[in-house]
Amino acid sequence: MISPFTPAIGLGNCHLQTIFSRFHRPEPWIHTQCQWLDTPDGDRLALHTPVQLVDDTTRPLVLILHGLEGSVESPYAQGLMQALLAQDFQVAVMHFRGCGGIPNLLPRAYHSGDSGDPRWLATQLRDRFPSTPLMAVGYSLGGNVLLKWLGEDGEGSPLTAAVSISAPLDLHLSSRRMNRGFSRVYQKHLLDSLRESLNRKALDPVLAKQMPPLNSPRIFSNFRHFDDHFTAPLHGFTGVDDYYTRASSRPLLRNIAKPTLLIHAVDDPFVCPTAVPAESDVSPQVTLAISQRGGHVGFIGGALWKPHYWLESVIPQYLQDHR
Template sequence: MKPCAQSPFRPAWWLPGPHLQTLWPYLVRPYRSLALRRERLELPDGDFLDLDWTAERNAPGLVLVLHGLEGSSGSAYVQRLLRRLQPLGLQAVVMHFRGCSGEPNRLARGYHAGDTADVEFVVEHLRQQQPQRPLAAIGYSLGANVLLKWLGESAERNPLRCAAAVSVPFELEAAAKRLEGGFSRVYQRSLLRSLRRSVARKYAQRDMPIPRHIVDSAPSLRAFDDRFTAPLHGFHSAEDYYRRSSCRPWLPYIRRPTLIVHAADDPFLEPCAIPSNAELPSGVELQLTPSGGHVGFAAGRFPGRTEDWLGPHTAHWLARNLG
């Protein structure tokens, strides 16, 4: 059995517990967002995806970034990573899931945690543009689940040089359950507000097959997925969606060097859903920290002065494995 690698992350002593770790990086942003170049990619089904590029056109390696639920290239964790990749000579391109780039997508369908087809299409597009350029990918939260599932589905034929995944909802059922209890309900309410705003923009643009009041009255993410996400994307129910879309069953089939960074106290996932060592192939390195929250990992010795541990840690890992 391969031992689980231990991460050197040391949380800021003045940000104890999962919730302060999770919330602090979103409440404090001491810099402006990087200027990015947008590319619109037309999809075979008549829809579109927006890609946001950093400026390093001649960089030797390229990193594809997949954001989390209702995220974008402007999300704090994405911006922190982009700033860390620049000094390492790597260009990044952020793939927005359908409807997440500030404009509703054209079709009734949207995106979901198990939709790997769009990622594969984007990767093929990037390879056709620059076939000799080594390519890596990193995903956060929902985007991490999508990435790991795709890595397992594609196994030996996967074209990436390496990949990283942060704060992974390995079992979507366990993630939904965790968000229904305790302080984690605060995160659920925030995500539901964002999803409802996105749905409202979509309903204002086109006719939808599901009555809006049914979606607006969903009291939880599980109910939202049962009433909206699942039926729009061909699933029988939320349970069917969670079962068929979770990445955990696909982990043993990954054949590319992959780093997984996850906190044992992640308030978005039941601890029982974290995979065991026996489930991970030799090329997958799980760095399981005792604390860190959800896409948090805030370090720093002095109160009020946080240090971004996650951005440089993942950026340097990607740079080493792309070289």
């Protein structure tokens, strides 16, 4: 039974829910070690762990997938690692390609439907720790990737349980939502971060020649323009509409065959309310935890002067129930 979410006194607004942790938890506090794994296509993935992983049937490994331009240092990743370690889970954070301030080795980057990388990483983890149950938690972009991965694999998924938070389930609708009202502030912040990451990669003259040119200001005017000019062609899509259709997880929710908790707030400033699924849209293995309020990866209860991070109690409890 999932306890209902009640916003903190003083943090009822969706934007306050969304940005509060950035000010309340400005610095990372969980130290991790990084291991680089060489991918079959000649690139590399970073895997961050607070302690050395071991093969243990009694201590599940939880793989955390961060959001757009996030990393192991994101406050939500730090908080969840702390909560999971306290309940004797093992934990690892996968950086999507090029995240964490270190450019990847290929022209391609990552995108909202990039289920191939966590799927490949899961096979590596299963080979190294064959007796250890594998679970996953995805935030925002990482949540959409996780749901898409679960829907694609069905009964064949290597995961024993999963949790998705604030996933942009329908990318068509999310791109429109992000281009309206105050959500454009978030859009600009994320696009500025993407611009910095890509400019850093473009310092490599070989990679720069293989990447779409980044010198037009229109590219970074909104997500739709960016994805049409950069994301889609660089990742094998015929255009932005093809990318948004094929990368959205919502059509695959009925195919999920492993216990999955889907957490979402109706007032999420990143996601159109009409994208929020109903019971009829998901498989019997999916538990919906839909709140009217909570913002985007917020869900902060308690009070402004004594906040309680609801996700950090609900997620470990759900995973405990499926150990």
